Amino acid sequence: MTDLPNELLPATRRALLHRLAVAQSEGRTPSMVAGVVRDGQPVWSGARSMVDGHAPTPDVQYRIGSLTKTFVAVLVFRLRDEGLLDLADPLSRHLPGTPADGATIAQLLSHSAGLAAETPGPWWERTEGSLRPGLGDLLTAERPLVHPTGRVHHYSNPGYALLGALVEQLRGEPWGEVLHREVLAPLGMDRTTLLPEHPHAGGFAVHPWADVMLPEPLTDTGRMAPAGQLWSTGADLARWAVFLSAGHAKVLSADTLAEMRRPAVGPDNGEWTGGYGLGLQLRRHEGRLMYGHNGSMPGFTAALWISEADGLAAYALSNATSGGNTAALAPQLIALTAEHEPRLPEPWRPQAESADPELLELTGPWYWGATPAALRLRPGRVLELTPLNGAGRGSRFRPEPDGTWTGVENYYAGETLRVVRHSDGTVGHLDVGSFVYTREPYGPADAVPGGVAPEGWQAF
Structure with missing residues (x-):
C-alpha cells in the first residue's frame, strides 16, 4: 500500500519530460517514447518526435531487440518449473546435434556457455533468416566456442537462438506461438508480436556527421529471432515490467523471477557496474541495483529497467540504430522519479494472526560463539535472523511442514534452521546449517x- 497518488507530481513529470527531450534532441533520434511504472501502475509516459505537433503514443510498436531474450528466458523457466528440464541439463539432453551440445541450459541463459557472440556472416540482424535455415548454421562449426564453457560471461546471440529451438523441441510448436499462448495472452500484451503490426515506427540510421537519415531494413531473422526479433509498445513494456517485478499466477511465480535476476557469473572486480542473471541483465546506477535488459536492432534501440528497492520501473524506445542513449535513459528516469518522490515506507501494522507461543519463545538474542544476533518472528511463521554488531550472517527462514525452517537469502539460502530441544521439551539451542546459536555467548x-573451557570467561 502507498500514500502516493497514481499520478506523479507536476515537478516530477516536468523533470521526466525534460530528460526525455534532451535524450531525443542530443541523441538525434527521429522519435522516442518512455514511461515510468510505480508500485505496479503506469504513472507517466512521454514522447518526442522530429515531426512538429506529432508524437508517438504508447500504442506504437518499436522493435525491442535483445529485450526479446527476457521473454525466451521466461519460456525456459516455465519448462523448468513444469519439470520438463533442469537448468543443469546439457543442451544435448533435449536438443542434440547442435554446436553447443556440452553447454548447460543455465550457461546458455547466463551467456556463460563460451559460445561465439554472433553467427557466421553475413550480419544476421540485417539479413533474412532463410540464409541460416538450420541450427548448425548459427555457429561456426570449426570454432563454436571462444571461451571455456562455464568460466566467463561472453554475450552470445546464437545461444538464445538455441534456447528458442529448445522451447520448440519440448513444446512441439514454434516458439512465437508458445510465447503468445503461454505468456503474452495471459498478461494482456496483445501488441507484442514477432513481426510489426500497424501502427509501428520505421527504423532509421542517422548519419554521424550530418542531419540526414537512411531507412533500415525490417527483416525476419528466422532461427535467430529469439535473440532479438520482437516488436512491442510502451504500454506492453509497462505490463512486462509489472510482471517481472511481481510474477503472475498463470505465467511464472515471483520466486522464479527472483531466481532469474540473481547474478549467475561473478563480476571481474568488486566495483562491478553490470552483470547477468539467468535471462536478465543487472546494473548499478547511482547506487541503485537494477535489473532488466537493453535491446538494439538496425533502426531501433530499447531499454527496460526495474529498481526493486524503489518500486519503480522505466522503459525507453527509439527508432534510430544509434543515438539517444536509450540504454541510459530508462535508469535515469527511475533515478529522477525516486529523487523527486522517494518511496514511502509501509506503515507499521501488527500481524493479522495471533503469535504461536512456541515461536515467541524463540525470539530475542542468540549468540553464535560470541557474535550476537536477534531472532524475530515475522508474519507467516517466518523467522528472521539479524546480526547485531554489523558482523555475522543473517537471513529470513521460511517454515517447512516438518517443523524446520529453510533460509531464503544470503549465506543461509537453502540451509536448514532447526530448534534443538532438551529432553523435557524446553529450547536448548538453534542449529543453523550446523552452526550452533545459544542464549548466551559460548553457552x-x-x-x-x-x-x-570449564573455567569460563576470565580476565587475563
Whole structure:
C-alpha cells in the first residue's frame, strides 16, 4: 500500500519530460517514447518526435531487440518449473546435434556457455533468416566456442537462438506461438508480436556527421529471432515490467523471477557496474541495483529497467540504430522519479494472526560463539535472523511442514534452521546449517561443538 497518488507530481513529470527531450534532441533520434511504472501502475509516459505537433503514443510498436531474450528466458523457466528440464541439463539432453551440445541450459541463459557472440556472416540482424535455415548454421562449426564453457560471461546471440529451438523441441510448436499462448495472452500484451503490426515506427540510421537519415531494413531473422526479433509498445513494456517485478499466477511465480535476476557469473572486480542473471541483465546506477535488459536492432534501440528497492520501473524506445542513449535513459528516469518522490515506507501494522507461543519463545538474542544476533518472528511463521554488531550472517527462514525452517537469502539460502530441544521439551539451542546459536555467548558446553573451557570467561 502507498500514500502516493497514481499520478506523479507536476515537478516530477516536468523533470521526466525534460530528460526525455534532451535524450531525443542530443541523441538525434527521429522519435522516442518512455514511461515510468510505480508500485505496479503506469504513472507517466512521454514522447518526442522530429515531426512538429506529432508524437508517438504508447500504442506504437518499436522493435525491442535483445529485450526479446527476457521473454525466451521466461519460456525456459516455465519448462523448468513444469519439470520438463533442469537448468543443469546439457543442451544435448533435449536438443542434440547442435554446436553447443556440452553447454548447460543455465550457461546458455547466463551467456556463460563460451559460445561465439554472433553467427557466421553475413550480419544476421540485417539479413533474412532463410540464409541460416538450420541450427548448425548459427555457429561456426570449426570454432563454436571462444571461451571455456562455464568460466566467463561472453554475450552470445546464437545461444538464445538455441534456447528458442529448445522451447520448440519440448513444446512441439514454434516458439512465437508458445510465447503468445503461454505468456503474452495471459498478461494482456496483445501488441507484442514477432513481426510489426500497424501502427509501428520505421527504423532509421542517422548519419554521424550530418542531419540526414537512411531507412533500415525490417527483416525476419528466422532461427535467430529469439535473440532479438520482437516488436512491442510502451504500454506492453509497462505490463512486462509489472510482471517481472511481481510474477503472475498463470505465467511464472515471483520466486522464479527472483531466481532469474540473481547474478549467475561473478563480476571481474568488486566495483562491478553490470552483470547477468539467468535471462536478465543487472546494473548499478547511482547506487541503485537494477535489473532488466537493453535491446538494439538496425533502426531501433530499447531499454527496460526495474529498481526493486524503489518500486519503480522505466522503459525507453527509439527508432534510430544509434543515438539517444536509450540504454541510459530508462535508469535515469527511475533515478529522477525516486529523487523527486522517494518511496514511502509501509506503515507499521501488527500481524493479522495471533503469535504461536512456541515461536515467541524463540525470539530475542542468540549468540553464535560470541557474535550476537536477534531472532524475530515475522508474519507467516517466518523467522528472521539479524546480526547485531554489523558482523555475522543473517537471513529470513521460511517454515517447512516438518517443523524446520529453510533460509531464503544470503549465506543461509537453502540451509536448514532447526530448534534443538532438551529432553523435557524446553529450547536448548538453534542449529543453523550446523552452526550452533545459544542464549548466551559460548553457552552450554554440551551444545557448543568442541566444548567450552570449564573455567569460563576470565580476565587475563
